[in-house]
Amino acid sequence: MPYEFEEILETIKMTQVEHFDIRTVTLGINLRDCADRDVNVICQKIYDKITRIAKNHVQIANEIEQRFGISIANKRIAVTPVSIPFDNLKKDEFIKVAETMDRAAEAVGVDYIGGFGALVQKGFTNGERELIQAIPEALAKTKRVCSSVNVASTKAGINMDAINLMSHQIKETARLTAKDGSIGCAKLVVFCNVPEDNPFVAGAFHGVSEAEASINVGISGPGVVLQAIRDAGKIDLGQLAEIIKKTAFKITRAGELIGRKVAELLGVEFGIVDISLAPTPAEGDSVADILEAMGLESVGSPGTTAALALLNDSVKKGGLMASSYVGGLSGAFIPVSEDAGMIRAVQKGNLSLEKLEAMTCVCSVGLDMIAIPGDTPEEVIAGIIADECAIGVINDKTTAVRIIPAYGKKVGDMVEYGGLLGSAPVMPVRNLTPKDFVLRGGRIPAPVRSLTN
Amino acid sequence: MNVSEQKIREITIEVLKEFGDNISPEKLREEVYKRVQSFKEKPSVSQNSMDSGRVIITSYGINKPGVVSKISTILAQNNCDIQDITQKILQEFFTMIMIVDISQSPLSFKELHDLLASAAEEMNIKIMIQHEDVFRSMHRI
Numbered sequence: 001m002p003y004e005f006e007e008i009l010e011t012i013k014m015t016q017v018e019h020f021d022i023r024t025v026t027l028g029i030n031l032r033d034c035a036d037r038d039v040n041v042i043c044q045k046i047y048d049k050i051t052r053i054a055k056n057h058v059q060i061a062n063e064i065e066q067r068f069g070i071s072i073a074n075k076r077i078a079v080t081p082v083s084i085p086f087d088n089l090k091k092d093e094f095i096k097v098a099e100t101m102d103r104a105a106e107a108v109g110v111d112y113i114g115g116f117g118a119l120v121q122k123g124f125t126n127g128e129r130e131l132i133q134a135i136p137e138a139l140a141k142t143k144r145v146c147s148s149v150n151v152a153s154t155k156a157g158i159n160m161d162a163i164n165l166m167s168h169q170i171k172e173t174a175r176l177t178a179k180d181g182s183i184g185c186a187k188l189v190v191f192c193n194v195p196e197d198n199p200f201v202a203g204a205f206h207g208v209s210e211a212e213a214s215i216n217v218g219i220s221g222p223g224v225v226l227q228a229i230r231d232a233g234k235i236d237l238g239q240l241a242e243i244i245k246k247t248a249f250k251i252t253r254a255g256e257l258i259g260r261k262v263a264e265l266l267g268v269e270f271g272i273v274d275i276s277l278a279p280t281p282a283e284g285d286s287v288a289d290i291l292e293a294m295g296l297e298s299v300g301s302p303g304t305t306a307a308l309a310l311l312n313d314s315v316k317k318g319g320l321m322a323s324s325y326v327g328g329l330s331g332a333f334i335p336v337s338e339d340a341g342m343i344r345a346v347q348k349g350n351l352s353l354e355k356l357e358a359m360t361c362v363c364s365v366g367l368d369m370i371a372i373p374g375d376t377p378e379e380v381i382a383g384i385i386a387d388e389c390a391i392g393v394i395n396d397k398t399t400a401v402r403i404i405p406a407y408g409k410k411v412g413d414m415v416e417y418g419g420l421l422g423s424a425p426v427m428p429v430r431n432l433t434p435k436d437f438v439l440r441g442g443r444i445p446a447p448v449r450s451l452t453n
Numbered sequence: 454m455n456v457s458e459q460k461i462r463e464i465t466i467e468v469l470k471e472f473g474d475n476i477s478p479e480k481l482r483e484e485v486y487k488r489v490q491s492f493k494e495k496p497s498v499s500q501n502s503m504d505s506g507r508v509i510i511t512s513y514g515i516n517k518p519g520v521v522s523k524i525s526t527i528l529a530q531n532n533c534d535i536q537d538i539t540q541k542i543l544q545e546f547f548t549m550i551m552i553v554d555i556s557q558s559p560l561s562f563k564e565l566h567d568l569l570a571s572a573a574e575e576m577n578i579k580i581m582i583q584h585e586d587v588f589r590s591m592h593r594i
Contacts (some may be wrong), residue, residue: 002537002552002591003509003552003588003592005541005550007591007592008509008511008550008588009511009548009550009586010592011583011587011591012511013594016581042464063563066562066563066566067562067583067584068583068584068586068587069581069582069583069584070583070587243510250591251591251593253590254587254590254591256590257586257587257590346568429538441570
């Protein structure tokens with residue numbers, strides 16, 4: 001069928017004006033065959049395997065980018081959570097593993113590599129404890145390595161001991177990377193119900209049920225949705241949902257096409273398309289702007305959660321039809337530092353931590369890239385993480401916390417990261433403590449919802 | 454890139470045919486290894502990995518004489534077949550969209566891309582070249 005003039009112009013406009021790009025093409029690599037008694041042998045095996053499989057990853061992605069005229073913002077790597085194959089290692093040895101991952105990522109030209117993590121929703125193995133102990137130093141000593149730890153799931157409940165430990169490690173990471181605005185914390189996520197095929201860092205890893213290697217794609221495109229809503233003018237909410245669905249369909253189809261081509265050329269399996277709307281700090285590429293274009297005075301006003309729910313659900317419905325394999329996080333992201341509209345709302349005092357928490361009930365990821373005062377006590381961070389986990393566990397969805405207790409910073413300060421990480425205004429946290437609750441420790445049992453059989 | 458066992462077997466049979474059954478095992482191994490390696494080192498996007506050989510060339514900018522002629526000359530010189538062309542002029546701006554079959558062209562996609570990019574710079578207009586697949590997947594179910 002011939003193409004209409006308007007159809008071609010629409011695609012050109014999306015890519016050239018509205019910031020439509022493929023946010024990430026992530027190559028997942030299994031490391032379970034790299035186990036050994038000797039850490040030096042392990043590191044050699046890891047380095048060899050990553051550089052062998054990912055050797056052409058960036059080059060192929062660049063060629064595909066040029067061929068379709070759609071930019072691929074990030075080319076990344078995810079590996080098996082390293083606590084699983086290397087459970088015999090000690091803290092210092094895990095740091096060596098992180099340094100090896102960093103070197104391998106640098107050698108193949110990717111900016112981030114995910115998978116320095118553990119799944120401890122029910123309890124810790126010895127190796128997992130050692131790995132978690134290694135996280136702050138590992139993140140401080142490397143540039144590209146990202147870490148994620150899953151501390152809760154609908155099936156297992158909430159591991160409060162893990163939350164307490166992670167809260168301590170978050171603070172420690174902030175301290176060790178203080179001179180760079182505590183940037184280590186931007187590479188560390190605490191998850192509930194973590195997906196195994198998420199292509200987005202910092203939470204990306206190659207799950208244990210995945211194939212030897214696979215390509216997962218994350219789309220972007222808040223700018224495209226924003227423009228479609230603005231162009232639509234005054235229409236009712238049902239029609240608004242329809243507009244978003246159609247736009248999501250188109251961008252997901254492009255994502256799927258690109259993912260399949262990269263996978264084909266790399267000779268690995270194509271995994272999933274993650275249909276998340278991922279904002280960037282670029283003006284107009286913002287989820288907050290979409291919510292405001294829907295009619296809110298500012299993101300954070302009453303009605304924000306409803307507007308976000310409509311957006312998130314419509315994106316899913318459009319995306320589902322467009323791709324045979326949808327997975328990963330697949331929901332709108334609401335990071336603060338990476339979204340110009342969110343930053344504005346926080347600076348004006350329109351958006352609070354509590355409202356963000358409510359918003360996480362209806363979209364993916366949770367409290368993301370939020371800077372809080374450096375002197376926030378560990379127990380308070382544990383309380384924040386526990387709340388997010390509760391939302392995830394009870395609603396059978398993924399939630400996460402990527403929070404930055406910016407060392408030495410106070411409410412109102414800005415922490416600058418540059419690039420896709422943007423800049424984060426330090427947000428106030430309520431001066432109340434959940435200490436006696438969280439320090440009881442133990443595990444909150446799995447909810448009724450877990451008994452589905 | 455991984456090379457499947459099937460592919461290695463095919464390569465081995467190919468070598469055997471070429472050298473005959475009297476080839477020594479060492480020579481066979483060496484020859485197969487060499488070919489598997491060279492097979493591995495070809496990751497670049499080949500023309501036939503795409504579903505169709507058609508691209509969509511979009512150009513826009515300030516209108517001036519000779520824009521269409523310049524682009525179509527480049528295409529003709531390189532054996533590219535223009536299958537459809539639409540042009541609109543809005544005040545001093547022009548937009549032109551061409552659907553072009555490049556499957557018979559001696560140039561690779563990248564070479565054509567670079568050639569058009571330098572022409573665009575010369576004429577101070579924008580030229581974009583994109584594979585047809587992206588439009589098909591976004592606008593056709």
